[in-house]
Amino acid sequence: MPEFKERKLVTDPQKAFHFTDLQRLKPTRENDPYEYQAGWGNRHQSEVIPGTLPVAQNNPQEVRFGLYTEGITYSAFTAPRHSNFSTYMYRVRPAAAHKGYVKIESKSNIENCFLSINPKVATLPEQAEWHPFPLPKDEEKIDFADGLHTLAGSGDPNIREGIALYVYMINSSMDRRAFCNTDGDFLITAQLGNLDIKTEMGKIFLQPGEICVIQRGIRFCMNLAPDTKVARGYITEVWGSMWELPDLGPLGGHGLANPRDFLYPVAAIDDDLHVDWQIINKTNGQLVTIQQDHSPFDLVAWHGNVVPYKYDLTKFSSQNSTSIDHTDPSVFCVLTAKSRDPVTPLADFLWFGPRWDVATNTFRLPYFHRNSASEFLACLYGQGLGRSDEFLPGGGSFEGCHTPHGGFHEGYQHGMRIHEAQPEKILTDQLTIMVESSRLFLWTEYARVGCGTISTHGTDYKVWDALPDRFSTNPKAKELLARLKEDKIAEKKRLAPYYIGGFSHGANTSMTEGVHSKELKPYLNGTHETNGTVNGS
Numbered sequence: 001m002p003e004f005k006e007r008k009l010v011t012d013p014q015k016a017f018h019f020t021d022l023q024r025l026k027p028t029r030e031n032d033p034y035e036y037q038a039g040w041g042n043r044h045q046s047e048v049i050p051g052t053l054p055v056a057q058n059n060p061q062e063v064r065f066g067l068y069t070e071g072i073t074y075s076a077f078t079a080p081r082h083s084n085f086s087t088y089m090y091r092v093r094p095a096a097a098h099k100g101y102v103k104i105e106s107k108s109n110i111e112n113c114f115l116s117i118n119p120k121v122a123t124l125p126e127q128a129e130w131h132p133f134p135l136p137k138d139e140e141k142i143d144f145a146d147g148l149h150t151l152a153g154s155g156d157p158n159i160r161e162g163i164a165l166y167v168y169m170i171n172s173s174m175d176r177r178a179f180c181n182t183d184g185d186f187l188i189t190a191q192l193g194n195l196d197i198k199t200e201m202g203k204i205f206l207q208p209g210e211i212c213v214i215q216r217g218i219r220f221c222m223n224l225a226p227d228t229k230v231a232r233g234y235i236t237e238v239w240g241s242m243w244e245l246p247d248l249g250p251l252g253g254h255g256l257a258n259p260r261d262f263l264y265p266v267a268a269i270d271d272d273l274h275v276d277w278q279i280i281n282k283t284n285g286q287l288v289t290i291q292q293d294h295s296p297f298d299l300v301a302w303h304g305n306v307v308p309y310k311y312d313l314t315k316f317s318s319q320n321s322t323s324i325d326h327t328d329p330s331v332f333c334v335l336t337a338k339s340r341d342p343v344t345p346l347a348d349f350l351w352f353g354p355r356w357d358v359a360t361n362t363f364r365l366p367y368f369h370r371n372s373a374s375e376f377l378a379c380l381y382g383q384g385l386g387r388s389d390e391f392l393p394g395g396g397s398f399e400g401c402h403t404p405h406g407g408f409h410e411g412y413q414h415g416m417r418i419h420e421a422q423p424e425k426i427l428t429d430q431l432t433i434m435v436e437s438s439r440l441f442l443w444t445e446y447a448r449v450g451c452g453t454i455s456t457h458g459t460d461y462k463v464w465d466a467l468p469d470r471f472s473t474n475p476k477a478k479e480l481l482a483r484l485k486e487d488k489i490a491e492k493k494r495l496a497p498y499y500i501g502g503f504s505h506g507a508n509t510s511m512t513e514g515v516h517s518k519e520l521k522p523y524l525n526g527t528h529e530t531n532g533t534v535n536g537s
Helices: 410-415 445-450 461-466 475-499 517-525
Strands: 036-038 044-047 068-073 086-091 101-103 128-130 148-156 161-170 177-181 185-192 195-199 202-206 210-214 219-224 231-239 263-265 277-283 286-292 299-304 309-312 333-338 345-352 355-357 374-381 396-399 424-426 431-437 442-444
Touching: 148 231, 148 445, 161 345, 185 374, 195 210, 202 210, 202 263, 202 309, 231 345, 442 445, 475 517
Parallel strands: 177 277
Antiparallel strands: 036 263, 044 299, 068 086, 086 299, 101 286, 128 396, 148 161, 148 442, 161 231, 177 219, 185 210, 185 231, 195 202, 195 219, 210 309, 263 309, 277 286, 333 345, 345 431, 355 424, 374 396, 374 431
């Protein structure tokens, strides 16, 4: 009988091979204070006071407690059922009750016009790498509305098509300020610091290694958790599309990011509903603000399928080859956003975390490649998967469309040698994400200069000296190449007589040697040229 070893309890999610190592009986981490509803794609419903939701109708003549009915639509009214999205809200005051829109000054660097005619954005033609993006100084007070910076993108929200990448660095909660993005959907990835996100539908606690999606038009307030003084993370915004679960194909009905692991908030309202609030709207990449004398977080009840949600990346059920070869990275797709091209996504959000590597007789590391997609990688914690040792948590790495890339460290040298490879756990205690897009990215001035952490080479060119040309110096290869040349000449000699001579009848009977004689006669008399020299037989 094999020795029985009791499974060890892991308490730090960043040290867990998988969420199940935490041995939790609830679907959340230990320090998450909130309750959630589970299940991707459901029409959820929630109420602060039981009995508040109208029964069997959406817009009753009188809502309980004198609440106001308000609807938010995400799709066209007549969209097919599978793509029809809306939520009914029952709130203390209508969102329309405000004092008008005014422009606002912000310390953020937001750019949303990623068209080639915009002089503010430019191409990065080669690999690039960013050291960790700079955190706010202690003497500054930077909340989400002031700490959001666009890195890159493609398209424009005005034409409802495209994508944008951001980083956020904050050291302050939003003090009676809320944010509303009317351009697209935010996919927020926490890298440093815990976030307490208040949304109209309820509260979400977000930690490094978790993601949250907030759909366009939904108001939210991003606050620092009590144990957090500074926070940093990444945001991927899509325009004219939405984040969806990828199809699983032959995997069947389960695997990758499972639907039951997506968590949705329950209804919650502010304790003080009658104080001044500022709502900051992003529209066409421009910030304006609304002043109002009541809290936007006053939904006593709601039901629908336009609801923010979160997902713990440590729950990802990874799939890979159990025999040979290197499976395409599409098997690490958490969420995807469709494009107008039915066979090519606008963006894929990928997970690279702890897993078993078991392929035999196989070079297991990623082979050198030139992908048709643009790739932006970010390390959330651990060592990361960047192009150099300087790819650290909080930074970034980029390879543009068809930019050659691959590894160069000692592991590549070892992996190329024939040896008996044993199953092994890889990428333990680390987590890296990648945004892969079919679009060509244009980069903002903040990403190229302003952040102050970019290395436009990404990789020191000298590292490739560790991967020399072994083919040209291989004696056997030289011998076989010479033989191939001889064989080709011999084959030409063998075939030459068949093509010498003209047609036996018709218009070309006078052309006795035919049109190929000049080309093939040298092979018959042994005076053919090879590499500029005349060879005799």
